[in-house]
Amino acid sequence: MRQDAVFHPQDVRSYLAAYRAAHPEDVLSVAGPVSDDQDATALVFALAERGRAPIVELKSVSGIGTEVVTNIFGSRQRIARMFGTDEPGLHAAYQAAARRGTEPVEVANAPVLEEVITDNIDLSTLPMIKHFATDRAKYITSGIIIGEHPETGAGNLSYHRAMINSPDTLATSLHSRGHLWRLLNMAKEAGRPMPVAMVIGAHPLFMIAASARLAFGEDERVVAGGLLGAPLEVVRTPKHGIRVPAHAEIVLEGILDPSAHVEEGPFGEFTGYSSDRSTNNLFKVEAILRRRQPILVSVTGGASAEHLNLGRVPREAEMVEKLKARFPAVTAVHYPASGTHFHAYVALNQSRVGEARQVMLGLLGWDQYLKTVIAVDADVDVTRDSEVLWALSTHFQPHRDVMILDNLPGNALDPSASGIGTTSRMGLDATRGPDFHGVRAEVGADARARAEAVLTAAGLA
DSSP states (O other): OEEOOOOOSOSHHHHHHHHHHHOGGGEEEEOSOBOSBSHHHHHHHHHHHTTOOOEEEESOBTTBSSOEEEOTTSOHHHHHHHTTSOGGGHHHHHHHHHHTOOOOEEESOOGGGSEEEOSSOOGGGSOOBBOOTTSSSOBBSSOEEEEEOTTTOOEEEEEOOEEEEETTEEEEOOOTTSHHHHHHHHHHHTTSOEEEEEEESOOHHHHHHTTOOOOTTOOHHHHHHHHHTSOOEEEEOTTTOOEEETTOSEEEEEEEEEEEEOOOOOEEOTTSSEEOOOOOEEEEEEEEEEOSSOOEEEOOOSSOHHHHHHHHHHHHHHHHHHHHHHOTTEEEEEOOGGGTTTEEEEEEOOOSTTHHHHHHHHHHHHOTTOSEEEEEETTSOTTOHHHHHHHHHHHOOHHHHEEEEEEEEOOTTOTTSOTTOEEEEEEEEOSOOTTOOOOOOOOOHHHHHHHHHHHHHTTOO
8 A cells, every 4th residue: 555755754864863963972073074085984993992983974075975974883872772772771672673563665755766867877976985995996885785585575685785896787795695695596596687776875773674684585674664663664666666765865776687797895894804705796777766965874894883783783682582581591692892793792690500501502503603602600791801801711711611513604704714604613601600619809889989979079980
């Protein structure tokens, strides 16, 4: 059923305006000018070195006739605020919202249809920036490719880096174990290209939904409705009728040709290394849909907090829910930025010998990205690397507290893994265990309160 478009805060502009009004201290607006050659990345990394992670708005970027916004997902606190909660409540809030998923609703008119180009496609008009000196070219880092099942119409949404290959084609890398890859192979078996659309710039909750881990045949656009609290408003693309967000900044429509391959990469990936591993797919663009003056929403690449958080929050939420349902002793799970996607910390109130190993086996089995899990007691703050490393140094004995599993599926972007992506996995039990007799040194509550008063009086609180 179609209906006329009405205003809903499903666009990134409304989000940015509301957030800027509520938390002006957490938004850095740079009047410019700045370069389109790595300046956005350099700013985000320089801020991180100072312990800061604001949204960065670049008003004047050389070579780009539009504003660039990046680092929206650089702060877990900011992501939690999107769900009306705090960091400890993020996982539960995400899962609750995702379960309220609703089917998208088609609208007749939409901001993304302000300009529709179907002839003389020229991708050089797209706003793009270069992220690292080692990158092959300027890259789209926030591109969400939507493919639809040819029989059911169920959509699959996933992130794929992309660079310009020719005036009307992009070179992109798919995930060879992902659902889009499966849909592409279905198209190949049917002897036809695969219609797709790439969304560049949408409401942050839609972007998080695109990172959800769903079963094949389930639709992330439904999850987006749950996260947004209302059905995702969509319009159909002009060539292939793919349902895309009505309030997106830019949408590219076209086809993936299963038989065409082009060079792509290297690009700075989440591992912190420049990666040229790629499926080398060709995306032929047949239509450009965009606002008249689109904003470029860019995701900071490499091992940035934004890159890692965006992919990690839905996965963490799923893992926490599974673990706590199976192991009530689990109190917290954290994927540290220092471990990219490959490490996780889990805290628990261990009630019997070996329980920490069971918990770690669960995480290592459920999450194919993970290589190392460290288990600690519930009084250890798993959000602080220093606390976990302290537990490892004082509770852990290598000869008895290590378990190693070999020849398991891993991530192809892991530079230490084999060419086919297999990996070994390790669990480190840094819980105290039943025979541990140490007493943790503590400062009393009264003394801590007096210290806080002194610091407050000195203006150091």
